[in-house]
Amino acid sequence: MIIYKDSEIYIEAEDSQLPWLKIFTQEPFKELGDMPKELRSKLWEVYDIVEFYMNFHYKPTKINMASFGNVLPRVHIHIIARFENDNYFPNPVWGKKLRDTKLNLPSAEKFHKELHAALSNQFTSLQSDRRKSSSERRREKD
């Protein structure tokens, strides 16, 4: 499911027990270093907003981030909220499964909706010259 898109990037939700999003660039690149510098800056700015809202909504034990692309050599960033009782913790979700827990997590719908609003506001609103810094975002939520 696509939860956000603009002319340069889109974000897909992975079907998982965990809050797990993937950031793609619209134009494919093999490695991070192949991307234009401006797009890389935007990618990390998007990552920052996703991480912020993931922490805010789920209060996870840890955020995990990864970029592989071994099967399809196209940069995309995985962002996963991890909990100490999730099925793989403390292993990466690509590692050995350790248990079978039913997690009782807050609604993904609300998370996706607020994240979409924050990203739209930052990147696609008419007031695009009014970008918020991370510290402003933190102050508002505190």
Added chain:
Amino acid sequence: MIIYKDSEIYIEAEDSQLPWLKIFTQEPFKELGDMPKELRSKLWEVYDIVEFYMNFHYKPTKINMASFGNVLPRVHIHIIARFENDNYFPNPVWGKKLRDTKLNLPSAEKFHKELHAALSNQFTSLQSDRRKSSSERRREKD
């Protein structure tokens, strides 16, 4: 083994069949979003230089990047050169081992030495106002 350090970051080489480095910040942070913006920019600039030299020396099939910190909640970035005949490919190195290959790779010593020189030149030389852009680096190596 530490292959580079300055006042803000250090880079450790993992003991592996693969070229595998880990970038740490000297000051520990739980999540990427907890780091000051300037340090995050530097982290991605360091990542960019590591990726460039890894590609240049090893011509890997793909570069993999990850940040977990589930056991010790302290941001550090893994950067791993992957080859289509390595023991785990196309799985992440945290996934299922698929074969037992002896890889015949170029010298790590030369890679570490050139990477150290590039990072020192960028971040710790007296001419620190003379930072190279990625495109300048590419032009010189081409």
